[in-house]
Amino acid sequence: MIPKxxxxxxxxxxxxxxxxxxxxxxxxxxxIGALRILKAIHKAHPDANSIxxxxxxxxxxxxxxxxxxxxVEDTEEIIYLVEEYVEGISLREYLSGTKLxxxxxxxxxxxxxxxxxxxxxxxSEPVLYRDMKPEHVFMEGDTVRLIDFGISIxxxxxxxxxxxxTKGWAAPEQLKGDYLDERCDVxxxxxxxxxxxxxSYAKDDFRIKQIVELATNSDISRRVKSITExxxxxxxxxxxxxxxxxxxxxxxxxxxxxxxxxxxxxTRIAISLCRFFNKRKIxxxxxxxxxxxxxxxxxxxxxxxxxxGVLYHESFRGLFEYGEAVENQNPPIGLKVIDCGTNKSIPxxxxxxxYVTSGVPWQQHEEVPEWISNDGVYVISNFSDKISSVLxxxxxxxxxxxxxxxxxxxxxxxxxxVFSAIFKNERDFIIAKQ
Amino acid sequence: MFFQRxxxxxxxxLLLNNKIKKIENKVNKKVCVVGVxxxxxxxxxxxxxxxxxxxxLGKNVIYIELSNESQLLSVxxxxxxxxxxxxxxxxxxxxYVLSNDIDAIRNIMLRxxxxxxxxxxxxxxxxxxxxxxCNNRIIIGSLRPWCQREYYEFIxxxxxxxxxxxxxTYIKTDTNKKTNIIASGLANYTxxxxxxxxxxxxxxxxxxxxxxxxxxxxR
Numbered sequence: 001m002i003p004k005x006x007x008x009x010x011x012x013x014x015x016x017x018x019x020x021x022x023x024x025x026x027x028x029x030x031x032i033g034a035l036r037i038l039k040a041i042h043k044a045h046p047d048a049n050s051i052x053x054x055x056x057x058x059x060x061x062x063x064x065x066x067x068x069x070x071x072v073e074d075t076e077e078i079i080y081l082v083e084e085y086v087e088g089i090s091l092r093e094y095l096s097g098t099k100l101x102x103x104x105x106x107x108x109x110x111x112x113x114x115x116x117x118x119x120x121x122x123x124s125e126p127v128l129y130r131d132m133k134p135e136h137v138f139m140e141g142d143t144v145r146l147i148d149f150g151i152s153i154x155x156x157x158x159x160x161x162x163x164x165x166t167k168g169w170a171a172p173e174q175l176k177g178d179y180l181d182e183r184c185d186v187x188x189x190x191x192x193x194x195x196x197x198x199x200s201y202a203k204d205d206f207r208i209k210q211i212v213e214l215a216t217n218s219d220i221s222r223r224v225k226s227i228t229e230x231x232x233x234x235x236x237x238x239x240x241x242x243x244x245x246x247x248x249x250x251x252x253x254x255x256x257x258x259x260x261x262x263x264x265x266x267t268r269i270a271i272s273l274c275r276f277f278n279k280r281k282i283x284x285x286x287x288x289x290x291x292x293x294x295x296x297x298x299x300x301x302x303x304x305x306x307x308x309g310v311l312y313h314e315s316f317r318g319l320f321e322y323g324e325a326v327e328n329q330n331p332p333i334g335l336k337v338i339d340c341g342t343n344k345s346i347p348x349x350x351x352x353x354x355y356v357t358s359g360v361p362w363q364q365h366e367e368v369p370e371w372i373s374n375d376g377v378y379v380i381s382n383f384s385d386k387i388s389s390v391l392x393x394x395x396x397x398x399x400x401x402x403x404x405x406x407x408x409x410x411x412x413x414x415x416x417x418v419f420s421a422i423f424k425n426e427r428d429f430i431i432a433k434q
Numbered sequence: 435m436f437f438q439r440x441x442x443x444x445x446x447x448l449l450l451n452n453k454i455k456k457i458e459n460k461v462n463k464k465v466c467v468v469g470v471x472x473x474x475x476x477x478x479x480x481x482x483x484x485x486x487x488x489x490x491l492g493k494n495v496i497y498i499e500l501s502n503e504s505q506l507l508s509v510x511x512x513x514x515x516x517x518x519x520x521x522x523x524x525x526x527x528x529x530y531v532l533s534n535d536i537d538a539i540r541n542i543m544l545r546x547x548x549x550x551x552x553x554x555x556x557x558x559x560x561x562x563x564x565x566x567x568c569n570n571r572i573i574i575g576s577l578r579p580w581c582q583r584e585y586y587e588f589i590x591x592x593x594x595x596x597x598x599x600x601x602x603t604y605i606k607t608d609t610n611k612k613t614n615i616i617a618s619g620l621a622n623y624t625x626x627x628x629x630x631x632x633x634x635x636x637x638x639x640x641x642x643x644x645x646x647x648x649x650x651x652x653r
Contacts, residue, residue: 295492306642323489324526327639 003040003078010038010082021045026085029070035087036070040080051081054149061122065115065145086147088140091192095134100200105208106238109193111144112137113231116189119152120182120227126155128180132188133169134195155181172218183223186230190215193234204374206353207237210346236349252333256350258340260357260366265382267293269356269403270339271316275411276419278315283334285310286318290341294318308332314410344369353377354422356403357392359384372396378422463487463652464543466552466568470575470588474607474631477505479574480553481637486648487549488527489640494548496522497530498539500564501555504532509638517542526638536560543567557592569601570652574631577606577613577620585620595624603651604628 001023002012010027013035017024021042029036041048055072071082091108100108119127130151138145151164163177164170171187174180194212202208211233217223224230239252257273259266270286271293277284288294294311297318298304304313309329311318319331338347346353355372360383371377379396381389382403393400401422404414465483469476480497488495496517499506510525511532520538523530531542540563543550550568557565565571573594575585589595594602602624606617609630617628632647634640640648 292492295490299491306645308642323485323492325485325489325528325638325640327641 001040001042001078003038003073003075003080005075006038006080010036027082029082035085036082037067037085038080038082040078042078043076048079050150051079054152055081057127057152057154058149061118061127063115063118065111065143066118066149067145067147086138086140086145088138088143088145090135091137091139091196092134094139095196095199098199100196100202102200102202102205102208103238105193105196105200105202106234108137108139108144108196109189110231110234110238112146112189112192113227113234115144115146116185116227117231120185126182128153128155128158128182129185129188130165130170130174130180132185132192133166134192137192153180171220173220182226183220186215186224186227189227189230190224206346206371206374206376207350209371209374210348210350211237214348233348252335253351254336254338254347254349255352255354256338256340256347257354257356258344258346258369259342260355260368262342264356264358265403266341266356267291267339268406269354269380269382270337272406272411272415273354273419274317274337275315276416277335277337278317279411279416283332284317284337285332285334286316286337286339288318288321288339289347290339290343293339294320346371351376355379356382358382359388359392368396373398380418380422461569462547462549463493463570464550464552464568465570465572465652466550466554466565467572467574468554468557468565470573470585471581474574474576476555476574477553478634478637479572479605479631480551481506482632482634482640482644483648483652484528484551485526485637485640486645487551487652490645490648495528495551496542496546496548497528497551497553498542498564499530499532499553499555500534500536500539500561501532501553502534506530507532517546536564539564540567570603571597571601572603572605572651574605574607576608577616577628578608579612579616582616582620586623589624599624599626602626605631605651607631 001018001021002025009030011030012025012027014026015023016026022045023040025038025040027036027038028034039051041051052072052074055069058066058069067084067086069081069083073080116129119129129146129149130153131148136146136148138147153161158180161180163175165174167175169188169191171184174184190212193208194216197203197205197208197212211230215224215230224233255273257266257270274284274286286294297313298306298311298320301313304311306320309320309322310332311320322329338350340347353371353376355369355377357366357379359381372379373396379392379398379400380403381392381400383405384402386402389400389402401418403418404412406412406415467476467480477499484495484497487493510530511523513524515522515524515529517529517531518541520531520533520542523532531539533539543564552564552568554561554565573588575581575588577585604620604624604626606613606628621628629651632644634644
């Protein structure tokens with residue numbers, strides 16, 4: 001189905017897709033010899049207006065990463081649209097021959113977020129793209145581009161929009177025909193990031209896994225709230241890597257200490273870890289996510305000092321979480337050790353996880369979290385003998401660090417040895433013995 | 435030998451004392467503040483204490499203003515809540531009950547698992563049950579030479595010396611050489627130290643430098 005009367009301007013190079021009532025053609029624009037895409041649809045087709053709405057939607061959106069629309073014609077029988085031909089290959093094709101580095105993965109993901117951000121902030125109201133999938137993300141050298149706006153809509157039209165989208169890629173609320181907002185595209189971008197992660201060297205990076213989980217949560221209220229927020233989460237990881245290159249390795253790193261169950265010594269280990277870094281002149285702050293540890297230390301220990309929201313006691317530094325009625329404190333810059341108690345959700349922005357388990361018989365059969373095998377996750381077995389540690393290491397297929405028995409408040413030499421052994425593996429925390 | 439026994443005994447007594455203090459700390463605090471005369475800063479101190487207890491000590495705090503006409507409503511009255519069937523307000527995590535219904539307030543103090551700060555406009559026979567129900571009573575007054583008599587009369591008239599000395603705190607509003615001398619006389623009379631009123635600019639935005647003084651008042 002080739003529209004009549006286009007021959008004087010367009011030469012058909014190839015028919016990319018054709019049905020009885022629709023056609024997508026690769027054409028050459030004769031006056032300047034440039035390749036373009038011509039999409040045509042018969043007026044009798046139920047989706048005939050989709051071409052007009054696509055051109056209306058993209059009008060006024062200024063982005064070099066979205067195809068430019070050159071012409072829309074409404075003839076007696078056919079409506080057709082001529083748009084820029086995007087060269088390059090789709091992300092699916094690209095990944096079939098390339099394994100992504102973490103830097104490249106973050107780059108593509110952030111670029112994609114920027115494109116969607118442009119759509120969400122364009123004109124008088126957000127445009128919802130609704131069709132994110134690897135076939136629609138194009139790699140033109142290093143430039144990431146997004147194509148095919150056939151089912152995109154304005155946000156105000158979402159209540160009447162048909163439940164269109166690709167199964168496995170579109171957000172559940174979109175496929176069900178529920179109310180839609182910008183978070184349907186957050187879901188789509190999250191799926192693309194997950195797809196890229198599988199085909200990357202960052203396959204076991206829990207930070208990216210975590211972002212994917214947050215972005216693709218089927219419960220919309222628990223999903224990342226906007227594409228800008230998603231972009232910032234990715235930029236945080238990217239920022240870490242930029243800092244790595246300029247030598248600020250330990251700044252703003254976060255170590256989460258997570259206990260397998262109650263009473264395994266998570267708090268003790270987190271506090272000792274904080275002391276360990278501070279003794280080595282690396283500013284490190286303990287933060288308690290689950291309990292009131294810092295407050296209790298302040299109330300029960302002598303010789304403590306509170307300054308700018310930080311509790312100081314010998315080599316310990318704890319972040320004091322004040323309520324609203326205390327003047328604002330800027331969080332200090334430095335390494336953060338986060339005591340998560342037994343909460344198995346890794347806090348956002350975590351770089352290293354220390355999982356604490358216990359060797360005592362009544363605490364041994366806890367279920368280990370799925371992320372335990374990931375890179376950057378270290379296992380400490382507390383109150384354990386050599387045999388139980390070896391057995392645990394065998395069952396996890398991972399090195400297990402045996403924690404010494406401690407009976408004093410300050411950090412012992414044996415504890416320091418455990419932390420030294422762990423952090424010598426992390427290139428960002430190269431710590432020499434004092 | 436005797437000296438060693440004495441030391442051992444002293445150690446045991448200290449341990450016992452610490453244990454008692456720890457248990458006391460676990461009991462919900464009920465602090466009330468009364469002014470010897472109007473405008474000595476009772477409400478200012480009460481708000482500071484309530485905010486300190488909640489925002490620094492992390493306690494669940496109910497502030498009670500025993501007054502017919504509350505000046506606080508315009509500040510804390512944005513969010514209405516109910517405590518049982520009593521109307522209250524929540525602001526920066528502290529719950530405010532602004533009422534002079536003694537029975538309702540006694541009920542709240544009995545029923546709710548919280549720390550209380552009671553701002554008492556006056557101490558009289560009607561409000562005395564609330565005062566008696568508290569385990570930390572703070573009296574604020576001026577010890578300027580022309581005001582000191584009023585402070586003594588207030589203590590005598592209300593029989594404050596009969597209360598457990600550990601549960602009473604006397605505060606003076608001004609600090610200078612003269613008031614310090616007068617304070618030492620009052621300290622002898624009440625058998626307790628006379629503290630200075632903490633200087634707090636904004637009780638809704640406390641500073642770390644205020645924490646120690648506020649902590650001392652509720653210990």
